[in-house]
Structures are given as structure tokens and as C-alpha cells.
Amino acid sequence: MNAQGRVFKYPDNVDTDVIIPARYLNSQDAAELARHCMEDIDPEFVGRVKPGDIMVGGWNFGCGSSREHAPLVIKTSGVACAIAKSFARIFYRNAINIGLPILECEAASDAIQAGDEVAVDFDTGVITNLTRGESYQAQPFPPFIQDIIRAGGLMNSIRQKGGNKA
Amino acid sequence: MGMTMTQKILAAHAGLDEVRPGQLINARLDQVLGNDITTPVAINEFEKAGFNSVFDRSRINIVLDHFVPNKDIKSAQQSKQCREFANKYDIINFFDVGKMGIEHALLPEQGIVTAGDCIIGADSHTCTYGAVGAFSTGVGSTDMAAGMATGMAWFKVPAAIRFHLTGKLGPRVSGKDVILHIIGMIGVDGALYKSMEFTGPGVAGLSMDDRLCICNMAIEAGAKNGIFPVDEVTVAYLTGRSRREWKVYEADPDAEYEQTIEVDLSAIEPTVSWPHLPENTHTARESEGIAIDQVVIGSCTNGRLEDMQAAYEILKGKTIAPGVRGIIIPGTMQVYKTCLQNGWLEAFIDAGCIVSTPTCGPCLGGYMGILAEGERCISTTNRNFVGRMGHVKSEVYLASPATAAASALTGHITDPREVE
Numbered sequence A: 001m002n003a004q005g006r007v008f009k010y011p012d013n014v015d016t017d018v019i020i021p022a023r024y025l026n027s028q029d030a031a032e033l034a035r036h037c038m039e040d041i042d043p044e045f046v047g048r049v050k051p052g053d054i055m056v057g058g059w060n061f062g063c064g065s066s067r068e069h070a071p072l073v074i075k076t077s078g079v080a081c082a083i084a085k086s087f088a089r090i091f092y093r094n095a096i097n098i099g100l101p102i103l104e105c106e107a108a109s110d111a112i113q114a115g116d117e118v119a120v121d122f123d124t125g126v127i128t129n130l131t132r133g134e135s136y137q138a139q140p141f142p143p144f145i146q147d148i149i150r151a152g153g154l155m156n157s158i159r160q161k162g163g164n165k166a
Numbered sequence B: 001m002g003m004t005m006t007q008k009i010l011a012a013h014a015g016l017d018e019v020r021p022g023q024l025i026n027a028r029l030d031q032v033l034g035n036d037i038t039t040p041v042a043i044n045e046f047e048k049a050g051f052n053s054v055f056d057r058s059r060i061n062i063v064l065d066h067f068v069p070n071k072d073i074k075s076a077q078q079s080k081q082c083r084e085f086a087n088k089y090d091i092i093n094f095f096d097v098g099k100m101g102i103e104h105a106l107l108p109e110q111g112i113v114t115a116g117d118c119i120i121g122a123d124s125h126t127c128t129y130g131a132v133g134a135f136s137t138g139v140g141s142t143d144m145a146a147g148m149a150t151g152m153a154w155f156k157v158p159a160a161i162r163f164h165l166t167g168k169l170g171p172r173v174s175g176k177d178v179i180l181h182i183i184g185m186i187g188v189d190g191a192l193y194k195s196m197e198f199t200g201p202g203v204a205g206l207s208m209d210d211r212l213c214i215c216n217m218a219i220e221a222g223a224k225n226g227i228f229p230v231d232e233v234t235v236a237y238l239t240g241r242s243r244r245e246w247k248v249y250e251a252d253p254d255a256e257y258e259q260t261i262e263v264d265l266s267a268i269e270p271t272v273s274w275p276h277l278p279e280n281t282h283t284a285r286e287s288e289g290i291a292i293d294q295v296v297i298g299s300c301t302n303g304r305l306e307d308m309q310a311a312y313e314i315l316k317g318k319t320i321a322p323g324v325r326g327i328i329i330p331g332t333m334q335v336y337k338t339c340l341q342n343g344w345l346e347a348f349i350d351a352g353c354i355v356s357t358p359t360c361g362p363c364l365g366g367y368m369g370i371l372a373e374g375e376r377c378i379s380t381t382n383r384n385f386v387g388r389m390g391h392v393k394s395e396v397y398l399a400s401p402a403t404a405a406a407s408a409l410t411g412h413i414t415d416p417r418e419v420e
Helices: A030-034 A068-078 A087-097 A106-111 A143-150 A154-162 B005-014 B039-047 B073-088 B103-109 B124-132 B141-150 B175-186 B200-207 B207-220 B232-240 B305-315 B333-341 B344-350 B401-412
Strands: A002-009 A054-057 A081-084 A103-105 A117-119 A126-129 A134-136 B022-030 B031-035 B058-063 B094-095 B119-120 B135-138 B152-156 B160-166 B195-198 B226-227 B259-262 B271-273 B282-283 B294-297 B326-327 B351-356 B376-379 B395-398
Touching: A030 A068, A030 B119, A054 A117, A054 B175, A054 B376, A068 A087, A081 A106, A081 A117, A081 B022, A087 A103, A087 A143, A087 A154, A087 B141, A106 A126, A106 A134, A126 A143, A143 A154, A154 B141, B005 B022, B005 B119, B005 B135, B005 B195, B031 B103, B031 B141, B039 B073, B039 B141, B058 B073, B058 B103, B073 B094, B103 B124, B103 B207, B103 B226, B103 B333, B119 B124, B119 B141, B124 B135, B124 B207, B124 B226, B124 B232, B141 B152, B175 B207, B175 B259, B175 B271, B175 B282, B195 B207, B200 B395, B207 B226, B207 B232, B294 B305, B305 B333, B305 B344, B333 B344, B344 B351, B376 B401
Parallel strands: A002 A054, A054 A081, A081 A103, B031 B058, B031 B119, B058 B094, B119 B135, B160 B195, B160 B259, B195 B226, B294 B326, B294 B376, B326 B351, B376 B395
Antiparallel strands: A002 A117, A117 A126, A126 A134, B022 B152, B271 B282, B271 B395
């Protein structure tokens, strides 16, 4: 599995309230919610993002609320992968459970700039910066989490193991 | 090597003698929780996966608290979806308008969560229940859906930071000041993925409401959970309240902590977090002179009886400053009723405040106190991110109920010890 696209770069501690403000959470419609993705810190994001683009943050990306709507709107916007130095723990869980690929890599987060063209190989964890001719190695997922991703998310993985009828 | 309190609870619920930090486990759940924002997404996942039964109708909790009484048609639809699901599966702990409270004030009050439990909730502040000696953590809606269906959840066993508490809090200093002070020390990712284990002789002097408030904001330091040992205060709180038998887990004497941080409670001052991160802490004294437009006292962090009492003691017989809007929101119907019986609601209204029935409303910029451009609020809630309570150019200062009430009287941020 691979991704390649243009980078949207954000600072440390991007919180779920700026990813998708709670004032819109009276809806569960992913497409409708995605129209407001990042609008409080980057009003131009929604107009500029293209399928396959890559979001890069710093430390503690996705901190704050447990809202699963946050990774969901990023994915629905067309973003193929999120890279950060670290992810807040509930966002990390939610991204895996809903199938938004995420990678933790300090070097990539430091070096990659907004607008760079970046390719990601999820199997090896290698992130290649085509604009700057550099590459960075991200931590691969532990096998337990790879199983969930391979199954297409948590609910599919439970179903494949026999559902809730023990 | 021994285990921490959190690790012991997780090991017991995974059916293992021992767990180690970083180990991935599947654990049995004692309670599963969701609210009117996260439950609809969980119901969709539950139904999409084709499940047609829940693991235990007495261990699923659905609390309508974020946007109720419903603020608009869309939120009414979401509540309706929760209501229909609760009826279909005969969910015992379904809390609708009239019986509801803010989830993390309500579940401990009703004795639904108890010592030794393993709990997940589709709300980040589910970490609150560590105060009663439970392992409790926030998850997303898909985890809630899986938890409702199977009664199980996967966890990575967390490493721990120990907070060794000594001394006693001074007058008008509360649990909120303790946790804001700690977040100021370690930062908003200072405990990322870890458990915050509160220990030491200072624990005995903290009330249950203080402990609930402290654990509530563990997530604001990035933590997986916060947890207090079970002591006399815990047992007194749970006795006659806990609906199930509880179990006491203690950390091993040789438990491994990545770090031990000393906290002298007697040295903590009334503390305020400035915009736009909870780690931007200053003392209330350093914050004086910052003019405010609105005061909010309530939320899952500070909507309990002691919080209302602190506000009452400062506001009684006085009037809030001209131009300040005072919004007081008791956390549960029981807190609301006790405030009414004690005459506190009358004192709040006489002081010039409004009193709302329980709701998360303003904390997350839902309704019931949204800020306009350039406005500033001192609030007893838990987050002060950009746009959290309204306009992206509005500001939220986080503080205790005492500091918020004192600031309401003067119209600018004020140390509560100065108005008495």
C-alpha cells in the first residue's frame, strides 16, 4: 500500500476542535462534516486539498476530544495519510479503527515543508520527499494493529473472528 | 518487577497474572459509555457490522448530555436515534432529559462505576472514574460499538508516571488548581499514552470531588488514564452508592514508574490556563487585570456539589460586575435539586447569574453561552483551544469555580482569596 501527494503542514498540538469544530457535530454525515475540516486554523484547506494529499503535523497531533469525526473528516477530505511526531492516543486509536493510515516520524515532520511532494510506503514505513530528494524511516505498526488494518478496520476484524457470538 | 495499580486492573480483566508496559491485551469491560454525539456514530457502526445483540444491557450507558434539551433539529435527530437504540436493546442505563446529567458527573454519582472496574467511554473525559479506583479511558465510537457488541476492548498496557502528593491544599484552592498546575508542569503531551498514578500522604486530604476533577483532566496531559488509590474517602463515597461489589487493587511496592513527580499541595496557588492550551498556566494573581465578558461554572470537570458550593460561598449576597454574563450549570439533576433545596440557585440568580439544567453546552461551543469575536470567558471547563467556545477570535481562560466566581464579581480575573 502506498500514497503520494502534496503536503499540508501544521504545527504541534493540532486539536480535534480545529480539525472539526464541535458546532458541526449535530451531524454524522462525513461529506457534510468534511466541508469544515481544519477551517478554524486553515480556512483554505477544504478548497485546496486533493485526493491523495498528505497531512503533516508535529507533536501530539489530534489532541483533545474522542470524536471519531476528526480522523473521519481528514480521510473524507481525500487525505491519504497523516504523518506526525506523535499522535494523541484516542486519535491514534480512532485512525486505525476507521482506516486512516498514520505514521509517527520525527525526522519527516521536521524536514517536510508545506507543498512538498511526498510518497509513503506503508509496508516498509519509508517516507520519500520527492521535492527535496530525502527519505525518512517511520516506525511500522505492531503486528496486532497491522491485523486490524488488513481486515479493513476494527469492526471487520471482529466480524472475521466470529462476531459477538462467542 | 511489580505492577502499577492500572497494570493490575488490566491484567485481571485480561485474565493474565502479569502484564508489562507496551503489551497488547484484550480486556473484559465492566461498563461501556457513550453520549448523544458519539453514540449515533457507534450505532451506525454496530448496525453496519450486522450485530443484533449487546453483550450486557446493564453494562451499557447512553447519556444524552452534549446538546440536550436539543438545541436544534439535527441534534434532536441524534437523540432520537440513541433513544430508539436504547429501547430496542432495553438498555437499563439510558439517561434522557429529566434524568440525565453530564455523563462524568452522573455515572459516579449513580454508583454505576466503581473501584476495580475496567471502563471505556466514547468521550475523552471518561478518564474521570480513576478517582474511585477504576481503570477508565476514552475511546472513539467504533471502539464503543465493538464494546457494546462483545464486552471487550484492546489496549496497549501503559507505562506510568507517579505523582507523589504531599501537604494540604490552602483555602480556596481545589482539585482544579492541582490538575492545571500539573499540566502546566508536564505539558499537554507530558503523559502521552501513559497512566498518571496519584499517590502519597497528600491524597487523604483530597475530597472525592477534587479527585474526580483531577482525573477528569488527565487527558489534557495526553494520558490514557488517571487513577487514585482506594482509601477511606473512596470507601465512604462508594458505600450505599455503588450498585455492584467493588474490588480494591493496590500497586506493588516494586511497581515500575518511568518518572516520579513530587507535588506539594500546600504550595499550589489558584491557577489559570490562558488561551489556547491548558498547559499555559499562570497563577490567578499573575492573571489579574484581564477583563472578562462571560463566566461559566459547570461541566464534567466542575459541575459537582462542592463546585456549586464554592461558587455559592463567593457569590452569596453579592452582585456580579456590570457587563459580565454569569452562567452556572449544575452537573446532574441531583446536584441541581440539592442547590435548589439549599437556596443556592436563588443566591446565583440574585447575584445576576443564569442557572441552566445540566448540559455540556458552552464547554465545546455547542450552545448556552457561545462567544462572539473578541470576547473573553473565564470557565471551569477543560479546554481552551482556538474556537472551543465560539468564534475563532474568542478566548477561554480555564480556572476553578472559586476563581471563576471571584472573577465574576470584579469583571476581571481575580484570586478568590481577595474577595473574601
